[in-house]
Amino acid sequence: MTDVEIPITTRKDWSSDQEVRWCPGCGDYGILTAVQLLMPELGVRRENVVFISGIGCSSRFPYYMNTYGMHGIHGRALAIATGLAVSRPDLDVWVVTGDGDGLSIGGNHLIHALRRNVNLTVLLFNNQIYGLTKGQYSPTSEIGKVTKSTPFGSVDHPFNPVSLALGAEATFVARTHDLDRKHMTETIRRAHEHRGAAFVEIYQNCNVFNDGAFEQITRREARASMLIPLVHGQPVRFGDAGEKGVVVDVQGRARIADVADVGEDAILVHDEGRQDPGLAFMLSRLATGPHEPTPIGVFRAVERPDYGSLVEQQLVAARERQGPGDLAALLAGGTTWDVD
Amino acid sequence: MSDVTDQGPDLHTVVIRFAGDSGDGMQLTGDRFTLSSAVFGNALVTMPDYPAEIRAPAGTLAGVSAFQISISDHDISTPGDAPNVLVAMNPAALRANIGDAAPGSTLIVNADAFEERGLAKAGYDTNPLTDGSLSGFTVYEVPMTSLTIEAAKPSGAKARDAERSKNFFALGLLSWMYSRPTDVTLEWIQKRFGSKPQVAEANTLAFKAGYNFGETAELFGAPMHIHAAAIEAGTYTNVTGNAALAWGLIAAAHLARLPLFLASYPITPASDILHELSKYKNFGVRTMQAEDEIAAAGAAVGAAFGGHLAVTTTSGPGMDLKAETLGLAVSLELPLVVVDVQRAGPSTGMPTKTEQSDLLLAMFGRHGEAPLPIVAARTPAHCFTAAIEAARIALKYRTPVILLSDASLANGAEPWRLPRLDELPDISVPYATLPNGTGADGAPAFLPYVRDTDTMARPWAIPGTSGLEHRIGGLEKADRTGEISYDGANHELMVRSRAAKVAGIAADVPPVEVDDPAGDADVLLLTWGSTYGSVAAAVERLRRRGRKVAHAHLVHLNPWPANLSDVVGRYAKVLVPELNMGHLCSLVRAAFLVDARPITKVQGQRFLYSEVESAVLALTDS
Numbered sequence: 001m002t003d004v005e006i007p008i009t010t011r012k013d014w015s016s017d018q019e020v021r022w023c024p025g026c027g028d029y030g031i032l033t034a035v036q037l038l039m040p041e042l043g044v045r046r047e048n049v050v051f052i053s054g055i056g057c058s059s060r061f062p063y064y065m066n067t068y069g070m071h072g073i074h075g076r077a078l079a080i081a082t083g084l085a086v087s088r089p090d091l092d093v094w095v096v097t098g099d100g101d102g103l104s105i106g107g108n109h110l111i112h113a114l115r116r117n118v119n120l121t122v123l124l125f126n127n128q129i130y131g132l133t134k135g136q137y138s139p140t141s142e143i144g145k146v147t148k149s150t151p152f153g154s155v156d157h158p159f160n161p162v163s164l165a166l167g168a169e170a171t172f173v174a175r176t177h178d179l180d181r182k183h184m185t186e187t188i189r190r191a192h193e194h195r196g197a198a199f200v201e202i203y204q205n206c207n208v209f210n211d212g213a214f215e216q217i218t219r220r221e222a223r224a225s226m227l228i229p230l231v232h233g234q235p236v237r238f239g240d241a242g243e244k245g246v247v248v249d250v251q252g253r254a255r256i257a258d259v260a261d262v263g264e265d266a267i268l269v270h271d272e273g274r275q276d277p278g279l280a281f282m283l284s285r286l287a288t289g290p291h292e293p294t295p296i297g298v299f300r301a302v303e304r305p306d307y308g309s310l311v312e313q314q315l316v317a318a319r320e321r322q323g324p325g326d327l328a329a330l331l332a333g334g335t336t337w338d339v340d
Numbered sequence: 341m342s343d344v345t346d347q348g349p350d351l352h353t354v355v356i357r358f359a360g361d362s363g364d365g366m367q368l369t370g371d372r373f374t375l376s377s378a379v380f381g382n383a384l385v386t387m388p389d390y391p392a393e394i395r396a397p398a399g400t401l402a403g404v405s406a407f408q409i410s411i412s413d414h415d416i417s418t419p420g421d422a423p424n425v426l427v428a429m430n431p432a433a434l435r436a437n438i439g440d441a442a443p444g445s446t447l448i449v450n451a452d453a454f455e456e457r458g459l460a461k462a463g464y465d466t467n468p469l470t471d472g473s474l475s476g477f478t479v480y481e482v483p484m485t486s487l488t489i490e491a492a493k494p495s496g497a498k499a500r501d502a503e504r505s506k507n508f509f510a511l512g513l514l515s516w517m518y519s520r521p522t523d524v525t526l527e528w529i530q531k532r533f534g535s536k537p538q539v540a541e542a543n544t545l546a547f548k549a550g551y552n553f554g555e556t557a558e559l560f561g562a563p564m565h566i567h568a569a570a571i572e573a574g575t576y577t578n579v580t581g582n583a584a585l586a587w588g589l590i591a592a593a594h595l596a597r598l599p600l601f602l603a604s605y606p607i608t609p610a611s612d613i614l615h616e617l618s619k620y621k622n623f624g625v626r627t628m629q630a631e632d633e634i635a636a637a638g639a640a641v642g643a644a645f646g647g648h649l650a651v652t653t654t655s656g657p658g659m660d661l662k663a664e665t666l667g668l669a670v671s672l673e674l675p676l677v678v679v680d681v682q683r684a685g686p687s688t689g690m691p692t693k694t695e696q697s698d699l700l701l702a703m704f705g706r707h708g709e710a711p712l713p714i715v716a717a718r719t720p721a722h723c724f725t726a727a728i729e730a731a732r733i734a735l736k737y738r739t740p741v742i743l744l745s746d747a748s749l750a751n752g753a754e755p756w757r758l759p760r761l762d763e764l765p766d767i768s769v770p771y772a773t774l775p776n777g778t779g780a781d782g783a784p785a786f787l788p789y790v791r792d793t794d795t796m797a798r799p800w801a802i803p804g805t806s807g808l809e810h811r812i813g814g815l816e817k818a819d820r821t822g823e824i825s826y827d828g829a830n831h832e833l834m835v836r837s838r839a840a841k842v843a844g845i846a847a848d849v850p851p852v853e854v855d856d857p858a859g860d861a862d863v864l865l866l867t868w869g870s871t872y873g874s875v876a877a878a879v880e881r882l883r884r885r886g887r888k889v890a891h892a893h894l895v896h897l898n899p900w901p902a903n904l905s906d907v908v909g910r911y912a913k914v915l916v917p918e919l920n921m922g923h924l925c926s927l928v929r930a931a932f933l934v935d936a937r938p939i940t941k942v943q944g945q946r947f948l949y950s951e952v953e954s955a956v957l958a959l960t961d962s
Binding site for chain 2: 079085315
């Protein structure tokens with residue numbers, strides 16, 4: 001299929017007729033808008049696109065996309081999407097999940113989809129709270145978080161979703177946030193271009209149950225000093241004048257330094273294509289939470305054959321080797337005898 | 341060796357059990373004896389009994405592996421209650437199996453193995469061959485190990501290696517005793533061990549030595565004859581339930597003209613279905629070993645949405661985990677086949693042992709009103725037909741279907757007449773390709789929950805189909821449009837529609853047949869699943885006693901065939917033998933208000949026909 005055959009579409013074509021029912025002010029609106037605006041630019045046909053979700057606020061997402069979609073059950077979006085992507089490698093399968101859906105009840109499916117490198121674009125909306133069930137702490141909530149289920153503060157150590165994805169050896173790992181449509185759009189575009197499992201953590205504000213969770217780093221005036229943009233081939237620098245940078249010191253630790261102190265040549269140059277995920281993992285550990293300078297952008301983008309293609313190749317190879325399946329021959333393939 | 345004089349007694353049926361250490365090759369021996377009996381033309385049923393432990397210490401009771409076969413000159417339905425002949429390759433094999441042997445039966449023991457160490461490992465304080473404890477049996481002590489080593493010498497195999505051929509010695513001896521054809525075994529040895537000529541030669545020599553030992557040792561009298569049974573003409577193969585089920589799924593995909601997708605998590609006793617299906621990639625079969633049972637079910641739902649014949653296979657513990665996903669499939673109304681190879685529970689229970697205790701789980705094991713069709717296989721070979729039937733219902737009615745097998749069917753085997761492909765049904769269903777309604781704007785639209793007036797199935801529109809883009813989910817859907825709906829009246833309509841769709845399948849399944857030759861029986865035995873064989877045998881014996889007994893067997897457990905109510909109402913007594921605490925019995929009582937009585941057993945083993953016979957006598961004489 002060539003590009004000329006793809007009909008020209010607009011956001012309207014990709015928007016379903018369903019009334020969007022997130023709380024007014026929810027960060028999900030910004031993500032939905034970004035995706036709906038991006039779709040016409042991706043060179044894909046509407047009928048070949050499928051959005052799959054689990055349960056939670058974010059998981060309502062498929063209802064609002066005028067594509068094929070499935071609102072599944074809690075935590076199982078990755079499992080369902082894996083079955084679809086493997087059985088139908090011709091489709092463009094997206095997963096929308098949240099920090100509860102994707103990291104708690106569905107954590108197992110997430111790590112396995114990533115390690116298998118299933119051809120999926122996974123958008124994980126992280127708001128550090130359970131929204132749909134009205135405000136319990138989630139696996140990304142900070143220690144000490146006071147919620148309905150932790151009136152004395154949470155004592156659960158949180159996941160860092162990017163670290164987790166890198167630990168699972170995901171081939172594409174990125175982070176963005178709901179207040180910067182341009183960054184979000186470009187990050188999601190990159191994720192979609194990636195063949196294999198592409199994981200994008202999106203910091204998303206729940207203005208009802210966890211308002212301002214990322215405000216310290218994502219509000220416009222804080223971004224320069226609190227967000228560390230990762231750009232492939234570029235020194236990892238931030239600050240209004242790029243005065244801060246990331247260095248790897250002689251102990252092998254990544255840390256933030258003043259460029260003036262260490263010199264420009266000492267600043268780490270970001271290489272998203274490194275096969276070893278170690279350095280990307282180290283970058284993911286720079287911030288202990290969204291109150292310190294935090295890297296965003298593409299942490300890792302490496303090529304590895306995707307699961308569905310490998311499965312498909314085995315089918316093709318078997319057909320070439322053995323010819324197409326012959327049912328009668330299969331049934332008579334063991335020892336047989338005739339009764340007259 | 342084939343010109344044996346025809347002078348031995350004629351027998352109708354004999355039950356032989358080969359027992360030895362897991363390393364002694366008893367399953368292989370049993371398989372070979374099975375094949376030569378099948379080729380000879382006997383009716384037969386087999387039952388393997390593997391140890392639960394992966395590698396139990398050699399010579400111990402836990403490491404005993406056995407294979408039972410019943411061969412007959414007439415159609416039989418069970419591997420037999422008690423062996424008439426027990427072959428024991430070591431003391432542990434004798435000790436583990438002697439309790440099952442029929443009084444007066446024949447024991448053939450490998451005398452070489454009954455030395456101090458072997459006896460101690462088996463827990464014998466005294467040698468049973470000399471302490472008089474086997475006086476009720478006809479015991480043949482044959483030094484199989486030393487005779488095998490001696491026989492195999494010309495092959496050049498070392499004594500250690502040659503000793504491993506002793507199972508072929510036993511096979512040769514039994515082949516002589518029961519006048520089995522030898523060429524099929526000898527040919528097989530050449531084919532199987534052709535790449536290792538020394539091993540092939542040692543096995544051949546051991547087999548011939550065993551055969552000749554029978555002929556010349558003058559211990560055994562004349563060889564016995566079991567004449568060929570009258571069997572339907574055709575080409576036969578010996579098949580286990582798990583293999584038949586796997587082949588049935590491939591056949592179903594072929595008949596539906598759909599690709600087959602299987603997602604499974606390894607679990608005893610269902611794993612062999614995954615193993616078998618993973619071989620057939622040239623048939624376009626995609627198999628996926630999922631990270632867990634839930635993922636396997638979820639992936640199957642995803643593939644069903646994508647238009648494949650989607651299957652997940654498991655056993656009881658996996659069924660518990662898949663329950664939520666089955667509810668989703670009920671709500672999505674997508675075709676899905678879920679295979680439950682039942683084993684003894686609860687919890688981990690006895691993974692290698694059989695039971696029928698998942699029927700009520702299959703019926704009711706989901707939250708909310710979530711009915712789905714249930715099909716159950718009755719014999720190992722019937723797993724093939726049952727798999728096609730489960731797929732047919734799933735595809736036609738766009739519903740998950742539970743296919744029940746069990747451990748005894750999974751590992752049991754029987755000869756199976758290969759079906760001609762033109763005997764099999766066309767089970768293909770069309771995908772939706774065009775809009776089927778009008779949207780709010782008046783334009784043609786696809787409405788995913790408009791039902792077929794005949795089947796009540798909703799259209800199956802798969803991604804990639806332009807113009808039919810739609811969203812489905814586990815939230816309650818509005819009738820016709822499939823949009824989210826919290827409307828109470830709509831919910832009731834949808835609940836009743838889903839139930840009516842499943843209930844309506846009763847009109848699309850054959851009526852239950854009643855085996856009541858004279859039509860004058862007053863007792864009905866109602867069965868499902870693997871109890872079929874034992875109960876059919878018990879019914880025959882009861883009739884020989886002059887009892888008027890009818891037998892009806894259910895393949896469709898939900899919905900039941902439409903005539904079941906009439907059938908059950910026709911008999912004064914309804915007895916329901918099941919390997920559980922009375923699942924079908926309670927369903928029948930509730931549905932038909934009849935005083936059906938259970939006959940139950942939960943020992944991880946199939947019914948002996950004598951047990952069923954006794955239970956029926958006790959319940960009908962009281």
